[in-house]
Amino acid sequence: MSNIGWQPELITRYNIHGPRYTSYPTALSLVSPMLEQPILSALARSSQQLSLYIHLPFCHKLCFYCGCNKVITRHQWKADDYLTALEHEIKLYKPLIAHRTVGSLHLGGGTPTFLTEVQLTRLINMLETHLGLNVNAGHEISIEIDPRSCTLEKLAHLKSLGFNRVSYGVQDVNEDVQIAINRVQESSMVAAHIAMARTLCFDSINLDLIYGLPMQTLTGFARSLAQVVEWAPDRISLFSYAHLPSRFAGQRKIKNDSLPSTEHKLAMLQLGIEKFTDAGYQAIGMDHFAKPTDELARVQRAGKLQRNFQGYTTHGSNALLGLGASSISQVDGVIWQNEKDVKPYSDLALANKLPVAKGVTLSVDDRIRADLIAELICHFELNTQAFACKWGIDFEHYFADSLVRLQPFVRDGLVSISESSIRVLPVGKLLVRSICSTFDLYLHEGQTRYSKVV
Numbered sequence: 001m002s003n004i005g006w007q008p009e010l011i012t013r014y015n016i017h018g019p020r021y022t023s024y025p026t027a028l029s030l031v032s033p034m035l036e037q038p039i040l041s042a043l044a045r046s047s048q049q050l051s052l053y054i055h056l057p058f059c060h061k062l063c064f065y066c067g068c069n070k071v072i073t074r075h076q077w078k079a080d081d082y083l084t085a086l087e088h089e090i091k092l093y094k095p096l097i098a099h100r101t102v103g104s105l106h107l108g109g110g111t112p113t114f115l116t117e118v119q120l121t122r123l124i125n126m127l128e129t130h131l132g133l134n135v136n137a138g139h140e141i142s143i144e145i146d147p148r149s150c151t152l153e154k155l156a157h158l159k160s161l162g163f164n165r166v167s168y169g170v171q172d173v174n175e176d177v178q179i180a181i182n183r184v185q186e187s188s189m190v191a192a193h194i195a196m197a198r199t200l201c202f203d204s205i206n207l208d209l210i211y212g213l214p215m216q217t218l219t220g221f222a223r224s225l226a227q228v229v230e231w232a233p234d235r236i237s238l239f240s241y242a243h244l245p246s247r248f249a250g251q252r253k254i255k256n257d258s259l260p261s262t263e264h265k266l267a268m269l270q271l272g273i274e275k276f277t278d279a280g281y282q283a284i285g286m287d288h289f290a291k292p293t294d295e296l297a298r299v300q301r302a303g304k305l306q307r308n309f310q311g312y313t314t315h316g317s318n319a320l321l322g323l324g325a326s327s328i329s330q331v332d333g334v335i336w337q338n339e340k341d342v343k344p345y346s347d348l349a350l351a352n353k354l355p356v357a358k359g360v361t362l363s364v365d366d367r368i369r370a371d372l373i374a375e376l377i378c379h380f381e382l383n384t385q386a387f388a389c390k391w392g393i394d395f396e397h398y399f400a401d402s403l404v405r406l407q408p409f410v411r412d413g414l415v416s417i418s419e420s421s422i423r424v425l426p427v428g429k430l431l432v433r434s435i436c437s438t439f440d441l442y443l444h445e446g447q448t449r450y451s452k453v454v
């Protein structure tokens, strides 16, 4: 197996509810209202390159497991109206980031390929015209694709627009699972996309799988894993299904008794880790796998893996500007999130106001803890002496409470602490979110709003 250790009883014991730590503080800790001034100041003083994230919320059909911010509709014109609001938002940021270059772009959703070819062209033109996006500069230009809403012609169009990375939601290849989650997509359709993406010379193909879905069995999931290995994508994301029906209405259509037991769910995860590492993939962080030649694997080996709101990334040191409903930005110690629903988002943008709903300016303590959590979740190790020097703190004194909370993990062999380092041991890697939570000062009564860590 990989450098990830496996002890089911420890995984079960420490499998608590906790954030994914795509930021610290997390999005659930952002507060409303958020004043414009901290945002404007952060944009003015930061000289970092910008990564852009654009949220495109429309989908044709509801997948019952979905926890994304989305709008289910068949009305294509809604995307035109949305792009008009987006253009207003982009123009608001234009003078604020004029001194900065734009690096990577990621389109997420919802379903970015809900947009027609004309609408996608309009979006890229807007970004080139107003924000100086240069699709020929060698940066990552990536998009999440739903093969059900993307013809092969549209895929070729995406390549012609400058996209060089594609990510597909596969989730599970078994029909009974696909029916249970209301997302039926034939494997032949995904296979045709992968073949076409290779012909078109996309730099990287990512496939997403989810374990813990309704009707999933170990045998069936083994079929999904075998199929994904056969497709040989550059990257694989293996996510745990987070059943939170009180937060996501669509999940109420999933009956509790159709879900696999915790024991079966863990067995699926174990099988996934085994199959992918046996197939030559490098385990990245807690839930990704990449071919050793892939950029993500290379930056991990070089100790430069980073994390932002999209997960593990090669360019997390960039400032992140999120555009569109619900998008989150992070620039120089300020995090802000746009209005989640399309109507209030659009109303504000069309009135030429930043469509921001909530946010936070990080305190020095927030920055210290964010840095520490990022180190542990990306590299599984922290040089505590170097960290103390960097931040001008006495490590043991500053983190006295956290180090006490960490003791059970140490006793159970998940973490080792020496004079100069904290190391997450192989059996602790899958539980790194739980380990990071010992340094999180925002976690208290709201903890069950998060999914379980495995």
Ligand code: SF4
Pocket (backbone or CB within 6 Å): 058, 059, 061, 062, 063, 066, 067, 068, 070, 109, 110, 111, 146
């Ligand atoms: S999983 Fe993706 S395609 Fe399905 S409803 Fe959610 S955002 Fe839309």
